[in-house]
Amino acid sequence: MRASAKIFWILGVFFLIVAVAYGFLTGMFQPMGVEPVGFPAMLALAGLAFMVAMVLSLTARKNDVGPSDDLNAEVEEHGGVQGSFSPYSWAPLWTAIGAGLCFLGVAAGWWILAFGVIFAVYGLLSWVLEFSVGQHQH
Structure with missing residues (x-):
């Protein structure tokens, strides 16, 4: 976790330096400015x-040192629970159908976009509220 955070901090600084240099050079040589x-x-x-980088740094502070930070760690030490996933959920399918219809609607006809939004909103809401124990529980 700490190694990944360091990598993203370095990438962020690199991209910021490149962006400033790119903006400076295009501002000098482009007739319309930046x-x-x-x-x-x-x-x-x-x-x-x-x-x-910030998320990884904050997560590394809260959690113990993981196997990715130990130079002598073995691959099997990183095994275990990776998250909580519903094995028979239909929500990703409806969300993907909705996203596909939205992209098709932009390319083929705007009326298809409305159907895509309906499918995508239904799939996304059912996916988010899948493990809800409150008012909208399944």
């Missing part, structure tokens, strides 16, 4: 790397 797509995209890439 290039409007690449510079914000690289800043967003640096921001995403910093966000992942």
